[in-house]
Amino acid sequence: MQLELNDCAVGHNGFAVLSGVNLRLQQGEIGCLLGPSGAGKTTLLRAIAGFAPPYHGSIHSQLDGVPRLLSGDGVQLAPEARGIGMVFQDHALLPHLNALDNVRFGLFRLPRSEAAARARRMLDLVGLAGFEQRYPHELSGGQQQRVALARALAPQPGLVLLDEPFSSLDPDLREKLALDVRSALKAEGVGALLITHSQTEAFAMADRIGVVADGALQQWDSAYALYHRPANAIVARFVGEGAFVAAESLGGGRLLTPLGETTCSNSELVTGQRVRLLLRPDDVIHDDASPQQAEVVARAFRGADFLYSLKLDSGDRVLSLVPSHHDHAIGQRIGVRLDLEHVVVFGG
Incomplete structure (x- = not known):
């Protein structure tokens, strides 16, 4: 039917x-x-x-x-x-x-x-x-x-x-x-x-x-x-886990975020426009080689993974899903980087 x-x-x-x-x-x-x-x-x-x-x-x-x-x-x-x-x-x-x-x-x-x-x-x-x-x-x-x-x-x-x-x-x-x-x-x-x-x-x-x-x-x-x-x-x-961070359009499909630049296909954004960028836990990658650092402020053990709550230098908080053999204590600073396949932005 x-x-x-x-x-x-x-x-x-x-x-x-x-x-x-x-x-x-x-x-x-x-x-x-x-x-x-x-x-x-x-x-x-x-x-x-x-x-x-x-x-x-x-x-x-x-x-x-x-x-x-x-x-x-x-x-x-x-x-x-x-x-x-x-x-x-x-x-x-x-x-x-x-x-x-x-x-x-x-x-x-x-x-x-x-x-x-x-x-x-x-x-x-x-x-x-x-x-x-x-x-x-x-x-x-x-x-x-x-x-x-x-x-x-x-x-x-x-x-x-x-x-x-x-x-x-x-x-x-x-x-x-x-x-x-x-x-x-x-x-x-x-x-x-x-x-x-x-x-x-x-x-x-x-x-x-x-x-x-x-x-x-x-x-x-x-x-x-x-x-x-x-x-x-x-x-x-409501759907899934994630956090919003402030970002700014640099024009030409570029977006400046607290974790560096990324590209955005939203053609309606104008240079200087402030937006909110949605970051899912799988968008924020733990990478010891990254110059970007974040502080672990909370963590939840999920067996194969840790879900870390991270505080960026900008003051924004994001989530990161990390394999559980990366066992970091609260207060420790770790390297992170963006790996965005789906860029989701809303008006600032």
Whole structure:
């Protein structure tokens, strides 16, 4: 199912918390709405599911070339008529039913044997073959989430909505389960839209990600583009780690930074213009031979790497990801240099 939102506004009690939302999710794509708590992600998901109408704009779907208006222009299609499945944050499993019967619950229109076969196949798809007779209280949180996904996939929806599906799980389990869920969705050829505040989950699972903040969908793009080509400073701050430093255009595509000169393809910059340069941890390279020095002010051990927080002579602070055999103490000065493949600048 293809999903399209046009100039949508959603909110609570007559107050719009999110407006001007435009996005398109192609059939079979997995999308993610990424943003802080209270940004309006769940409210938008509920509008897509049909639980609440948008205040403004329209929501459309298209399946096998047939377009449908789900919401807008006086139309508000009921949730059960949209061909959309939903996986809730709390799993919403029925405690008195085993895993097989929880998945089979929505297949009441099928003959009993056919429904059971479909339910078994869905449990196998999500890695729970052999768990058919387990009750929810006999399953781990991750297993319960897999049952909820199997139940959502069983009626063969065109799209599945996932409301922070991994938020109750241990951090180490989230990324693995996100990858497993992605594999299950792709195997069924079903598209999905999930919401999360975890970049790890978004990057592991989604084909396209939308950053939701400050009452708007700031950017709808691939994870690579969000990280390396953020549309604005809001996206740059929210996605990945990094720091802004002051820089000045020298003209001719040259940029003067606290770590020396670099080139910039932004043709709109004029000589003398002050800008803010985004530096990611992989842009700042530890190099003992470099004449540029920086002071280690904080460090975080990450196993294979250290993430160093460095204070430059200009007073700016930047981050640098350094192999962990370079073990430097706080207060030590180390050589650094720029290695920029993506120059991202915003107005000063």
